[in-house]
Amino acid sequence: MTEVDNETTKSGPTAELSKLSKSREADWPAVLLFIHIHLLSIYGIWLLFFEVKWMTVLLLIALTSLATLAVNTGAHRLWAHRTYTATKELRFILMLLHTLVGQGSIYSWVQYHRLHHALFNTDVDPYDHKKGFFYAHMVTRLKKLSPYQEKLKEQIDMSDIEKDSIVMFQKNFYWLLYPVIFLLLPLNAPLEYWNDSVMSAVFVMGFLRYALVLHAAWLVESGFCIWGLKEHDKYPSDSNLVFFLNQTFWPHYHYLIPCDYKSGEYGTYDSGCSTAFIRVWAALGLVKDLRTIESTTVHKALAEATKTKKPLKLCLQEATKLQRLPEYHYLR
Incomplete structure (x- = not known):
């Protein structure tokens, strides 16, 4: 029985859920939006190499990096999984940097991501990795949630997020913050401060930046298809991709123990840029209560799972003596 089945059985709506359709319809506004973003960003790439000023290039890199950092360390590790607490x-x-992503409010992002974790490795996962990288990364963004998924999304426990006044402020005023932080300030800076062209501002700082940030954020859910080992694989496959990608067990580990602050979004563990920033913030006294598991404990749990044939997730919980915390169960 899956985690979803266990949770729905507890709350009693199993019969109601079984009547709902699991088919997903195309989200045509999203389809048209993403077509335009990607087509217009191609012209932005041409301008990037042949027309824009260096200050615009530097601003593009800075804002893209800050937005990606906000998704990874903020929406994902802080708010979705509570891997640490912050001032x-x-x-x-x-919150301000997350608005630079243009992917909706933190509240909405966390709700979708927790739904993904609750349904992970099932056929109703919105980002079903079994359908391949292209589906998990792109196709799913072009579809609405099914009635079945929408009902489960309503059951996602967001009580901790609703207590965060900063997240709720962004949620309530998102469509006021978005045009100012995401559009007005980035597009105005090249025109106002170093006299770059309108075309560079619109197509590079507008469309190209949006495309880059979206793909970086989407990898949080679809990266499992790239960096995670395929089912039953014990070692990375013998492929030329080894020169570009490092496939490991760590993406699988994140779905077993999502509350570890050292689990990287892009296939790393303990060595990624986001992890380094969290440690710097901890040294500065901006964050505390960093949650993690010692590697020796993980090895002990792996040995126990091999010896007893128990589920690895259960062995990890027993080895760490963790109680069943909200990070493991996202459905109310």
Whole structure:
């Protein structure tokens, strides 16, 4: 029985859920939006190499990096999985930077991501990795959730997020923050401060930046298809991709123990840029309560799972003596 089955049985709506359709319809506004973003960003790439000023290039790199950092360290590790706690000042900065992503509010992002974790490895996971990278990364963004998934999304426990005044402020005023932080300030800077062209501002700082940030954020859910080992594989496959990609067990580990702050979004563990930033913030006193598991404990759990044939997730929980915390169960 899956985690979803267990949770729905507890709350009693199993019969109601079984009547709902699991088919997903095309989200035509999203289809048209993403077609335009990608087509217009191609012209932005041409301008990037042949027309824009260096200050615009540097601003593009800076804003793209900050937005990606906000998704990884903020929406994902802080709010979705509660891997650490942060001061109000840092949360406010991460909220502003997350608005640079243009992917909706933190509340909406966390709700979708928790739904993904609750349904992971099932056929109703919106980002079903079994359908391949292209589906998990792109195709799913072009479809609405099915009635079945929508009902489960309503059952996602967001009580901790609703207590965060900064997240709720962004949620309530997102469509006021978005045009100012995401559109007005980035597009105005090249025109106002170093006299770059309108075309560079619109197509590079607008469409190209949006495309880059979206794909970086989408990899949080679809990266499992790239960096995770395929089912039953014990070692990375013998492929030329080894020169570009490092496939490991760590993407699988994240779905077993999502509350570990060292689990990287892009296939790393303990060595990624986001992890380094969290440690710097901890040294500065901006974050605390960093949650993690010692590698010796993980090895002990692996040995126990091999010896007893128990599920690895259960062995990890027993080895760490963790109680069943909200990070493991996202459905109410």
